[in-house]
Amino acid sequence: MQHLDDGLLHALVDGEVPSSELGPIQAHLASCADCRVRLDEARAMAGESNALIELIEVPASSAPAPLPAPRRRPAAWIKPLALAASLGLAVAIGYAGGARQGEVFVPAALRVDTLYLSEDGAAHRQESSEEAARPATVPAPASAAEQSDEQARSRREAPREAESREAEADQAAAPAAPSPAVERARSDSMAERKQSSQYRLDEREAAGRVGARQAPAPQPARDFVGRVANVLTDSALKRANNEGAAKSLAAAPQARLEQAVTTLAVTPISFTEAVALLGGQLKLIEGMVPARLESSGTAVRVVYVLERGELILQQRREADSVSVELIGPALSPDSLAKLRQKIR
């Protein structure tokens, strides 16, 4: 047999030669000292080149590139105005109906189921309240928390939102200063969130979770926001006590339960950040392609575009699980059930 060429020697070093071909090669090596020396050199060279390449370490990320800026949507001023009007009316009805001070009527038609996914992947559905609408008691108003960027944004928006918006206390990621494009996208996103924010109120009431710190809302709506926030807090506490509720609620510290739902801060994020925020457990809807990823404090929002609007798979890392909420346009029970099954 002729001497072994360099390619074969390196293939031997890398374990790439099929065992069926090793016989003649081993026989040659046994009888050829030169090839044995060259094999040793190949082995040393392979090791040295690997060691050299491993010296090149990826430095810490400065600012990971986010996903492309979300598509701009026309500001739907009319929808939030209509919703604000309806909520205002609902509050008025609640008060006029002789409810105790601070009770708020929450329409049932806007409820959306909330799902909690535990570590084993089992989906635990947290049903909305059985009652079509029930008043909730209101303790003392919660204190406002500081969130200057949300305050500035809410002031920029012309229609005063009557409903609550979320604000997260913690920023797990540290996004770069928002560019104009991000700000525009954020304000557009705010308009859309008004449509779904009412769903979120009901979700949190049903699920007994309140996740966000109260942020300063526009002055005219602040009192209402505070009252709604406390409604959710109180109902969350009651549900925890009475029903031995979902472990995400049971595990939530009191401080977190007392956070009010007011302003939602949304920032476009990358896959990297999303996975990092959720501890490597990013949930997606199988068969659908996300339009974008966003963060809201520690929550990750996977946004899908449907014909009727945006469907948001909002998820947050809990103690030992990932809580998942579906936020979006009203869907039939069948559609909702199908979506739930596809969450992976």
Next chain:
Amino acid sequence: MSSFLADLFTQYHASLVRVIYRRTGDRDQAEEIAQEVFARAAAAPPRNPRPWLFAVALNLIREEGRTRSRRGRLLQLYQEEGPRQAAPPDHELERSERANMVRAALDTLTPRDREALLLKAEGFNYDEIAAALGLAKGAIGTTLARARRRLVEACRAQEMEANRNAAS
């Protein structure tokens, strides 16, 4: 499809960024290219993802023509940070110097040889390297043999030059 993409991301993102970074020397650019690769995977899920992801990444690099050397960049960054930050320990400087040396040595290789070496360093087998680079499997051993020899020789030459300069 989405869960497939999430699994793909979890499995390969760090490795992809590392290969791209070692190829280009630009951390942020590596992240951007990796993002683009996964976006393309989302649009058209590959059947054999590992070599596909890296093949797309390497093609993107070639398209952007990023072959500039980063020699001395880390040292320059340390200098620009100035009095606000303490000087890095000697061993870190030495390591970064050596990394720059390796990058410069890699730049002396042909693109194919360099890419084969980087993929092998990520644990690719010959089938995967062949698929990623569009080469015959039988050519990978020879490609790696040549690439390894040139890298080691280039690094040794730089070390000798550095020692000569230090001695003079």
